[in-house]
Amino acid sequence: MNGPQTKKITRFLCAASLAGLFGSACGIRPETLKNGQPGTELPHCTNQKGEAVRYAAIPGAELQARHNAYIAAADRDRSGRPVIYYDRDIFPGLPRTFRKFVMKHECGHHKAGDVDAPTYEVMFTLMDRELAADCHAIQNLRDTEGFGLRETQEISEAAASIMRDRMIPESIVERRADNLFRCLRPAGPP
Numbered sequence: 001m002n003g004p005q006t007k008k009i010t011r012f013l014c015a016a017s018l019a020g021l022f023g024s025a026c027g028i029r030p031e032t033l034k035n036g037q038p039g040t041e042l043p044h045c046t047n048q049k050g051e052a053v054r055y056a057a058i059p060g061a062e063l064q065a066r067h068n069a070y071i072a073a074a075d076r077d078r079s080g081r082p083v084i085y086y087d088r089d090i091f092p093g094l095p096r097t098f099r100k101f102v103m104k105h106e107c108g109h110h111k112a113g114d115v116d117a118p119t120y121e122v123m124f125t126l127m128d129r130e131l132a133a134d135c136h137a138i139q140n141l142r143d144t145e146g147f148g149l150r151e152t153q154e155i156s157e158a159a160a161s162i163m164r165d166r167m168i169p170e171s172i173v174e175r176r177a178d179n180l181f182r183c184l185r186p187a188g189p190p
C-alpha cells in the first residue's frame with residue numbers, strides 16, 4: 001500500500017485537510033538528521049512500543065517538502081528510529097506554551113502508533129488523529145505542568161494564527177479549538 005500513487009493521494013489529502021499542520025503521520029519518508037537544537041523544550045517521549053523518540057531540527061522547507069508538515073512532524077528516520085522533526089527556523093520563536101504543546105502533540109502521534117499505521121488507514125482517520133494528539137497534549141500539560149485556561153487560550157490563538165496563514169478552513173480552526181478546551185476539562189461528572 002505504499003506505491004507512488006498511494007503516496008501522492010495521501011499527500012494531497014494531508015495538504016487539503018490541515019492534517020500536516022503540526023505534522024502528522026502524513027508523507028512518511030525516513031531520513032537521517034542532526035540532533036535536537038539546544039534551548040528548546042524537548043520532553044522525554046516514548047512511542048507505543050516503548051522506544052525512545054529523538055528530536056531533530058531541520059529547515060522549514062525540508063519539513064514541508066518531505067513531511068508535508070509545518071512546525072513539526074512525527075516520523076521514523078532512515079534507520080527506523082522514531083523521531084520528531086521540527087522547523088529549526090520558526091520553532092524557537094513561537095510562544096513557550098505553544099512550543100511545549102507542539103512537542104507533546106507530536107509525541108501523542110508516536111504514543112498512538114500513528115507513525116506506524118498503514119498509509120490507507122491514516123488517510124481515512126486523519127482529522128481524528130489530529131484531534132486525539134491535541135487532546136493528549138493539552139491533558140498531559142494540564143496534569144504535569146498545571147496548564148489551564150490561560151495557557152490553552154494562548155495555544156489556541158497561536159495554532160489558529162498559523163492555520164489561518166496556511167489557508168486552513170475556519171471550520172477546522174474552530175473544531176480544533178473546541179476540542180482543545182473540551183479536553184482541558186477534568187474527566188468525571190460535570
Ligand SMILES: [Zn+2]
Pocket residue numbers: 019021022023024025105106109129130133
Ligand atoms: Zn498532528
